[in-house]
Amino acid sequence: MAARKFGGRYSPDGSDSRTNSSEAPPVQDRPPRPVSSAARLLYLAAIPMLIAGVFEIFASDPLGIAAEIGAFLLFAVAAWLINDGLRAEAVYNARAVAKPPALPRKILGSVAAGLGVGIGAIFGAGMELVPGLGLGAIAIAAGLLGFGLDPLTSKGLTGQDGRDGRRVAEAVERAEGMVAEMVQAVRSLNDRALEGRVERFGAAAHEMFRAVEEDPRDLSRARKFLGVYLTGARDATVKFAEVYAKTRDEAARTEYEALLKDLERSFETHRAGLLDDNRSALDVEIEVLRKRLKQEGLA
Amino acid sequence: MSTGSFRWVGVVVLIALIAVVSGQSIGATLIETP
Numbered sequence: 001m002a003a004r005k006f007g008g009r010y011s012p013d014g015s016d017s018r019t020n021s022s023e024a025p026p027v028q029d030r031p032p033r034p035v036s037s038a039a040r041l042l043y044l045a046a047i048p049m050l051i052a053g054v055f056e057i058f059a060s061d062p063l064g065i066a067a068e069i070g071a072f073l074l075f076a077v078a079a080w081l082i083n084d085g086l087r088a089e090a091v092y093n094a095r096a097v098a099k100p101p102a103l104p105r106k107i108l109g110s111v112a113a114g115l116g117v118g119i120g121a122i123f124g125a126g127m128e129l130v131p132g133l134g135l136g137a138i139a140i141a142a143g144l145l146g147f148g149l150d151p152l153t154s155k156g157l158t159g160q161d162g163r164d165g166r167r168v169a170e171a172v173e174r175a176e177g178m179v180a181e182m183v184q185a186v187r188s189l190n191d192r193a194l195e196g197r198v199e200r201f202g203a204a205a206h207e208m209f210r211a212v213e214e215d216p217r218d219l220s221r222a223r224k225f226l227g228v229y230l231t232g233a234r235d236a237t238v239k240f241a242e243v244y245a246k247t248r249d250e251a252a253r254t255e256y257e258a259l260l261k262d263l264e265r266s267f268e269t270h271r272a273g274l275l276d277d278n279r280s281a282l283d284v285e286i287e288v289l290r291k292r293l294k295q296e297g298l299a
Numbered sequence: 300m301s302t303g304s305f306r307w308v309g310v311v312v313l314i315a316l317i318a319v320v321s322g323q324s325i326g327a328t329l330i331e332t333p
Contacts, residue, residue, distance in 0.1 A: 038310050042303075045314045048321035055328040068324055075317055110313075117316050124324030140318045146309025 016193065035257040038146070039083035042113070046075030049120055067123030072182060074116030081109030082147050089151060095172065096213035097156035097165045103200050104150040110143025168219050172209045178234040185241040194253070197260060198237065204264045208271045218274045227272055234264055 053068035085105030092098045116137025121127040156165055179202040185196045212222045240256045243249060
């Protein structure tokens with residue numbers, strides 16, 4: 001893996017003007033950590049099972065090989081599913097309007113881990129059937145207790161049959177996908193300053209998503225930003241990453257950063273507009289209510 | 300005990316079960332290997 005030059009606000013060259021750190025807002029919506037420490041421990045704990053499977057090859061025991069390699073694969077799949085499930089849950093929790101993840105990965109991961117423990121105990125460690133199955137069941141229960149259940153219901157879906165909310169959830173999901181593609185494209189350049197710049201743009205976009213989620217009526221007004229502008233920003237980022245990777249053209253970089261800055265500013269202005277609108281609507285509602293109270297002689 | 304502590308108990312028990320079963324498997328295989 002290539003070494004990455006570290007750079008940031010507190011680094012020796014943190015004052016690099018290209019980062020524009022003084023003007024940019026702090027990143028509040030950091031993406032979830034790629035691998036949780038518990039999932040990493042699951043991988044590590046399963047490694048002896050892989051070694052046992054390899055020894056079985058020398059012992060020429062086909063049932064042993066199948067059982068132990070199979071148990072190891074189940075543990076690996078469990079760790080992967082649980083890690084993915086934790087990330088999906090973090091995304092779900094961070095959003096005001098969200099659909100449940102398509103696959104209940106934490107539940108499936110716990111079941112896979114339990115199956116692995118059962119198979120490993122019976123066919124690998126030579127336990128009797130009933131105690132082996134018991135250990136498997138305990139492992140499933142421990143997984144469910146430790147990692148919890150996946151979110152199984154939608155949240156924040158309002159309006160007619162939750163249609164408004166579903167539309168918002170879909171629009172925000174698409175928009176978040178585009179921001180993720182932008183971050184991915186710039187990450188390939190191994191340039192911390194640029195990555196930070198795109199992450200800050202992503203944070204501004206995320207704040208806009210949250211504003212829309214909180215009030216789905218804003219979706220029609222925000223659609224242009226979530227769709228057209230973000231698609232343009234994604235396409236420009238992918239193109240820029242291609243060009244910059246080959247040429248390291250500083251002029252292209254300056255232009256790209258200016259574009260990000262403009263977009264970021266317009267996102268923030270638009271978000272402020274949405275909040276102002278909500279405030280005006282609230283003022284009107286309060287005014288109407290006070291008038292009514294006055295007419296009824298209650299105020 | 301808070302919910303967070305219960306969660307850790309679950310994670311520790313699961314990891315311990317995987318480690319013990321994996322360790323016993325490797326032990327049993329080594330004993331059987333000529």
